Amino acid sequence: MLAGHAVALLCLTWGAYQSLAIPRVTECGLSCPQGFACKSLVSRESLQGLEVCSTSLDTQETQCQTVQVPRASHRQAGQQLQVRFDCFKVGVAQSLYVTLRTVPHFCGVQLGQQYHTEDCREEDVGKNVPDCFAQKLSYWVDRSRKVILVQVPESGGPDYYVRLCLKRFICEDAGAPVRVIGNRVSRRVSLPYSQELSCLCLEVWSATPDAVRIQTCPFKNDTESLWDAIRYHPGSQALSWEPACPMRGRVSLCWQPGPGAHCLELKHSGRPARGRVQYPLVDTQPQLCLKFSTSLGFQVRCPFKQPRFPAWKMAVQPAPAPGRLRVAFFSSGPARFQVRLCHQGKTWPPACRRLLQATPVPAASVSQGDSAEDPAVAFVDIPGDEACAPSTCIQGRRTDVQFSVPQQLCNLQCGWRGHTAQEVEDRGATASAPGQASEP
Numbered sequence: 001m002l003a004g005h006a007v008a009l010l011c012l013t014w015g016a017y018q019s020l021a022i023p024r025v026t027e028c029g030l031s032c033p034q035g036f037a038c039k040s041l042v043s044r045e046s047l048q049g050l051e052v053c054s055t056s057l058d059t060q061e062t063q064c065q066t067v068q069v070p071r072a073s074h075r076q077a078g079q080q081l082q083v084r085f086d087c088f089k090v091g092v093a094q095s096l097y098v099t100l101r102t103v104p105h106f107c108g109v110q111l112g113q114q115y116h117t118e119d120c121r122e123e124d125v126g127k128n129v130p131d132c133f134a135q136k137l138s139y140w141v142d143r144s145r146k147v148i149l150v151q152v153p154e155s156g157g158p159d160y161y162v163r164l165c166l167k168r169f170i171c172e173d174a175g176a177p178v179r180v181i182g183n184r185v186s187r188r189v190s191l192p193y194s195q196e197l198s199c200l201c202l203e204v205w206s207a208t209p210d211a212v213r214i215q216t217c218p219f220k221n222d223t224e225s226l227w228d229a230i231r232y233h234p235g236s237q238a239l240s241w242e243p244a245c246p247m248r249g250r251v252s253l254c255w256q257p258g259p260g261a262h263c264l265e266l267k268h269s270g271r272p273a274r275g276r277v278q279y280p281l282v283d284t285q286p287q288l289c290l291k292f293s294t295s296l297g298f299q300v301r302c303p304f305k306q307p308r309f310p311a312w313k314m315a316v317q318p319a320p321a322p323g324r325l326r327v328a329f330f331s332s333g334p335a336r337f338q339v340r341l342c343h344q345g346k347t348w349p350p351a352c353r354r355l356l357q358a359t360p361v362p363a364a365s366v367s368q369g370d371s372a373e374d375p376a377v378a379f380v381d382i383p384g385d386e387a388c389a390p391s392t393c394i395q396g397r398r399t400d401v402q403f404s405v406p407q408q409l410c411n412l413q414c415g416w417r418g419h420t421a422q423e424v425e426d427r428g429a430t431a432s433a434p435g436q437a438s439e440p
Contacts, residue, residue: 150188
């Protein structure tokens with residue numbers, strides 16, 4: 001092959017005692033279809049190196065190695081350049097196709113040969129390849145006792161270590177390693193665990209220096225416990241989520257206006273689920289939830305539905321002034337609120353207007369309301385004819401926090417003495433049908 005002023009004969013050792021060579025080519029052929037004129041231009045590029053590639057015929061995955069030839073080491077025409085590639089990383093029982101060519105690729109000349117590696121039934125492969133050992137390893141989970149029982153194969157074989165670990169950037173200890181003695185009759189090990197996590201893995205390796213470690217994760221499809229790692233911090237009013245295992249996805253706050261209803265995402269609350277996520281100044285409303293979106297779908301958790309979390313309430317009562325209604329807010333602590341009047345139409349969400357700020361109740365005159373144990377802390381009076389019009393909702397919301405969701409009172413029957421959000425919901429008069437809600 002012409003390469004500048006040198007002709008190189010390239011050899012590759014393909015296995016023990018077998019070699020193939022790229023033949024010497026002194027002239028590259030050229031042909032054109034009838035009726036077309038072609039002109040041959042001699043390339044004066046120099047040989048820069050060799051490239052050998054291995055392609056798995058099962059997965060089509062390709063790995064290549066390149067050897068550069070320094071300009072000072074270029075040979076004269078007729079001399080041989082011999083290069084040996086020691087090995088590629090391959091799997092058990094894998095079919096491969098190996099190619100060798102020059103860099104640049106001169107005239108389409110290329111060597112290729114197909115190989116097939118042995119499977120675990122071959123004695124030497126079965127004893128020395130870790131993947132084969134993993135295939136013989138058996139385990140089962142005793143959920144009642146919270147232990148994983150491991151059976152290590154082949155008594156009389158080498159000693160092994162087994163342990164539980166949490167697979168993060170590395171597999172971190174979740175228990176002390178246990179050594180399994182090879183010449184013992186019983187090679188069963190019990191490993192206790194505290195929680196079923198998708199990243200809790202069983203790791204096994206030979207008791208030899210720098211042994212390859214094999215991992216298998218019994219709960220890799222169990223992600224339910226990850227969504228429950230939610231904490232509320234009363235002092236800072238912060239809501240945080242920190243999964244015990246690495247996750248890929250997205251987390252956001254959302255408003256779920258009723259059972260089975262679609263949870264609407266709050267603006268500016270989306271975060272990548274790459275670790276600890278924290279939201280400051282969060283309203284502890286039962287309808288404020290966390291939504292987790294991953295490649296497996298989405299999950300919704302509503303941490304404030306537990307009775308231990310204080311939640312404000314909204315009620316509608318007759319106002320002192322004739323023809324008006326008073327929207328009162330009841331809370332165990334000081335808070336600020338606003339009210340909007342919304343109209344249900346054929347489209348969703350309903351159009352809202354008349355943003356009204358609630359007036360705080362002076363501390364000296366704070367009194368208990370009929371509809372709640374907590375005192376009334378704010379109110380706003382609205383025209384009765386607007387609030388009682390058909391397809392109208394009164395929407396109240398807390399404004400002294402960064403993330404909050406509204407309460408709604410819809411389709412009021414104004415002949416009633418008073419209404420709370422819970423009473424209206426119990427009568428089935430809420431505006432939010434399953435899958436629908438106004439924008440938070």
